[in-house]
Amino acid sequence: MNPLTSVRGAIITGIVLTIVLILVITGQGPELQGVHIDRWIHIVSGITWIGLLYYFNLVQIPGLAAAAADSGGPGGAGVTKYIAPRALLWFRWAAVATWISGAYYLASGYGDHANFIKAITLQPGFRTIGIGAWLGTIMLFNVWVLIWPNQKKILGLVPATDAEKASARKTALYASRTNFILSLPMLLCMGGQSHGLGF
Incomplete structure (x- = not known):
């Protein structure tokens, strides 16, 4: 199987390569020079989530607006039928994986559960990571409570009137x-806590 011919093959190959690298560099279990697997999962899922967030805001939304304004153009039906549902699937589940792995890492990777409490209550020394965790929690809420239910209406995955779709577009966009x-x-x-900006 050529890993370059399918998404699944590329993902599996990347994971296998990561495991081999861990074993070669450390000669042992789940740590790679102090970077824990839980943190690695948090970073990879976070890149997926935020990467898709940036794709939607910088590429897809403006692109669909331009397609709608182009009366002689091909329109955005291909994007809304084939690309958006797949991108939203990865987007919403990457958000969940990022939040869960981040909460786990915060509770275990920072030494003990007391540090988790210090972070979520924004105590000194853990305030930076705590603010990041709260911002991520708000963003997760927005994905599942505001964006995804409204995108289902916009994409025709659930029944909605034209007025409901117009309202859903505005809510999902905001x-x-x-x-x-x-x-x-x-x-x-998130990056600042481990790079000297913890306060």
Whole structure:
């Protein structure tokens, strides 16, 4: 099987290569020079989630608006039928994987459960990561409570009138743009905690 010919093959090959690299570098279990597997899962799922968030906000939404404005163009039916549902599947489940792996890492990777409490209550020394965790929680809420239910109406996955679809477009857009905005300080906090910006 050529891993370059399918998404599944590429994912499996990437995971196998990661495991081999861990074994070669460390000669042992789940740590790669201090980077735990739970943190690696958090980073990979976070890149998937935020990457798709940026794709939607920087590429797909403006592209569909341009397609709708182009009266002689091909329109956006191909994107809304084939690309958007697949992208939203990866988007919403990457959000869940990011949040769960982040909560697990926060509870276990920072030494003990007391540090988890310090982070979520924004105590000194853990305030940066705590702010990042709260921003990520708000973003997860937006994905599952505001974006996905409204996208189902927009894409015709659930019945909706034209007025309901118009309202759903506005709600989904505002929630997605809110997440786009929140992602910037969230990323600063997530990376900053381990790079000297913990306060």
